[in-house]
Amino acid sequence: MDFVRDNLPYILAGISVGGQYALIAIGYTMVYGILRLINFAHGDMFMIAGLMAVYAVTWMPLYVAIPFIVVLTVLLGFGIERVAYKPLRSAPRMSVMISAIGVSYLLQNAALYITGGLTKTYPNIPFLADTITVFGATTKVVTVVTPFLTIGLVILLVILINNTKIGMAMRAVSRDFETSRLMGIKIDSVISMTFIIGSFLAAIGSILYFTNYTGVMPTAGAMPGLKAFVAAVFGGIGSIPGAVIGAFIIGICENIIKGLGWTTFSDAFTFALLIVILIVKPTGLFGEKNIDKV
Amino acid sequence: MKKLSILLALVLAMTAFTAGCGGGEEASESGNPVVKIGVFEPASGDNGAGGKQETLGIQYANSVCPTVEIGGTTYDVQLEIVDNESSTDKGPTAAQALVSSGVSVVLGSYGSGVSIAASDIFGDAGIPAIGVTCTNPQVTEGNDHYFRICFLDPFQGTVLANFATDVFEAKTAYCLSKLGDDYSVGLCNYFQEAFEALGGTVVYETFPEGNSDFASYVANAVKANADVFFAPVSTEAAVLIIDQAAAQGLTIPLLAGDTWDSNVITAAAKGKNVEIYVTTFYQEGGDPEFDAGIKAWIEADSTNLANNNGNTDLAAVTAMGYDAYFTALEAMKAAGSIEPADIMAALPGVTYVGVSGDISFNEIGDANRDVAYVKKCNAADGVWEFVAVQGIE
Numbered sequence: 001m002d003f004v005r006d007n008l009p010y011i012l013a014g015i016s017v018g019g020q021y022a023l024i025a026i027g028y029t030m031v032y033g034i035l036r037l038i039n040f041a042h043g044d045m046f047m048i049a050g051l052m053a054v055y056a057v058t059w060m061p062l063y064v065a066i067p068f069i070v071v072l073t074v075l076l077g078f079g080i081e082r083v084a085y086k087p088l089r090s091a092p093r094m095s096v097m098i099s100a101i102g103v104s105y106l107l108q109n110a111a112l113y114i115t116g117g118l119t120k121t122y123p124n125i126p127f128l129a130d131t132i133t134v135f136g137a138t139t140k141v142v143t144v145v146t147p148f149l150t151i152g153l154v155i156l157l158v159i160l161i162n163n164t165k166i167g168m169a170m171r172a173v174s175r176d177f178e179t180s181r182l183m184g185i186k187i188d189s190v191i192s193m194t195f196i197i198g199s200f201l202a203a204i205g206s207i208l209y210f211t212n213y214t215g216v217m218p219t220a221g222a223m224p225g226l227k228a229f230v231a232a233v234f235g236g237i238g239s240i241p242g243a244v245i246g247a248f249i250i251g252i253c254e255n256i257i258k259g260l261g262w263t264t265f266s267d268a269f270t271f272a273l274l275i276v277i278l279i280v281k282p283t284g285l286f287g288e289k290n291i292d293k294v
Numbered sequence: 295m296k297k298l299s300i301l302l303a304l305v306l307a308m309t310a311f312t313a314g315c316g317g318g319e320e321a322s323e324s325g326n327p328v329v330k331i332g333v334f335e336p337a338s339g340d341n342g343a344g345g346k347q348e349t350l351g352i353q354y355a356n357s358v359c360p361t362v363e364i365g366g367t368t369y370d371v372q373l374e375i376v377d378n379e380s381s382t383d384k385g386p387t388a389a390q391a392l393v394s395s396g397v398s399v400v401l402g403s404y405g406s407g408v409s410i411a412a413s414d415i416f417g418d419a420g421i422p423a424i425g426v427t428c429t430n431p432q433v434t435e436g437n438d439h440y441f442r443i444c445f446l447d448p449f450q451g452t453v454l455a456n457f458a459t460d461v462f463e464a465k466t467a468y469c470l471s472k473l474g475d476d477y478s479v480g481l482c483n484y485f486q487e488a489f490e491a492l493g494g495t496v497v498y499e500t501f502p503e504g505n506s507d508f509a510s511y512v513a514n515a516v517k518a519n520a521d522v523f524f525a526p527v528s529t530e531a532a533v534l535i536i537d538q539a540a541a542q543g544l545t546i547p548l549l550a551g552d553t554w555d556s557n558v559i560t561a562a563a564k565g566k567n568v569e570i571y572v573t574t575f576y577q578e579g580g581d582p583e584f585d586a587g588i589k590a591w592i593e594a595d596s597t598n599l600a601n602n603n604g605n606t607d608l609a610a611v612t613a614m615g616y617d618a619y620f621t622a623l624e625a626m627k628a629a630g631s632i633e634p635a636d637i638m639a640a641l642p643g644v645t646y647v648g649v650s651g652d653i654s655f656n657e658i659g660d661a662n663r664d665v666a667y668v669k670k671c672n673a674a675d676g677v678w679e680f681v682a683v684q685g686i687e
Contacts, residue, residue, distance in 0.1 A: 009510070009513035009516075010510050012509075013507065013510055017509075116337070116346075117379075118338075118342050118343050119343070119529075119558075121533065139541055213507055213537075214533065215530055258514070259510055259513065259514065259517075263500055263501055263510075263514070264499075267502045267505070268502075
């Protein structure tokens, strides 16, 4: 029992942070699947969602503020795609990626300007921020809620992709961009939908993440964003279950390493894993196989 | 071609105009000559909150005493404020900007790491710098241009170790510092030395830049059966640690150095079940006249109020910034000149009675200080309470 009590906090922290990485990683992986673009601004969207919550609660009650910031984040994601990526649709892929890096820095610096560089404390969400005791380990409710919510959302997403018309269109576009356009699929609306879903999940992820780790600063999205990206690559970029499993593995391993006393190397582990995966299995755990056409 | 020549003429006219503005001896509105004091402080990044509070003290001192009489001439003091972004790679650029703007003396920085990083820039330019609250010994060691008005980490670490053993009868201490941060790593090392000399054991861990997940660190402290949690890290990380400690129901006291003496910490701890103790330079109420003056001044301006985290609770660094400004003025008066080289020569002999105590320098350029104030955070009301004046035997 002592063993469980001593080690449970690490597993709990790992599962919850893994679930939060997963919600961000899905955004990376879906956009990559459809546009072959690594949306570097995604981590910063996550930070902006956190920042919006900080300011939103000063004007409105919490139960209005939460839907409000989710909608606003979705609009922001949609807007970024329309303004920064859509005009570059026929440009080389590298141009879009550089545009994404530009958006990332724009968001970070806008946040720096708005906050004046100071860390803002995330509002206290009742229930989620309460403490509970699980098998002798005390933690916030959000830690326990996160994995279930994440898995629930992923199941919904998979149903959406497999059983709806827009889902079918997404699968078609990810398989072959040009052909699906020729078949009459409205490419732009499919891409917008992808960004809307990605931003929605990032907004939910930000609520969960910042409720647990309450400091929102302009660079707060960078590290979770990078780790979620590693998770997406680890699981096989383009694959949704892959991204989720990758995120949980990274979150749990990171915390176990901290628990073993190698705190200094917890980040180094994540990035070493990225290198190893790229060398050993470049397509990741569940990545699409590269078929060479003759 | 005609268009081009018009453009050329315009550009020429503009250059002539700007040259006209910048040329000649600089004079302010009042007609007095100007002496510039550089303020080398973080306004963003890890130490943004503390840097802004320290700058507030300097700005308030400047509003109290905007002129100085040096060698029979009255000068207007102009503050040149730069943001070193709490970053050791961006700090030198900010320091260079101060050097280029022709400052006579530099104050700062909050955070020893940036001060060490920028030290050579000031040294090469021959400009003296006065550290306000950078407590790492390396800031002043081995150079002639860096001075400081606060106590040092070996002292502070020993005070905290004594405090931990005296008050909490601590046998095991959990120390947490940020990788590559001179301040927290240094202070943890001095604490460890002193604590182990007193017969205790130390579990020492570090966290990497950009980390905001402190759940496992708090769990590690519990697993180590620590009696105190010593985390002299930046306020940004502190807020997250306090939050996580409360979430996991950590029962041992959190101990930290001067950095945590900020209303950012009391705001984070308010309403939570945590015990926090810090050592610091100044206790609010030490000089009621100063307290009242600066509070009114902060209250009167919304920007100042925002920079002080939205209320008028005084941080010790603000008082130190205030004293640093007057120490710089004293140095100028003693030098009888606004030349950086003369001020540097005069600084070792400068003495000043500040709100935070008497200031004089030893041969290394450090202030002679032998007491620290210990404060406790009253988590119910979110205010600091005075505990003791602690020295070392």
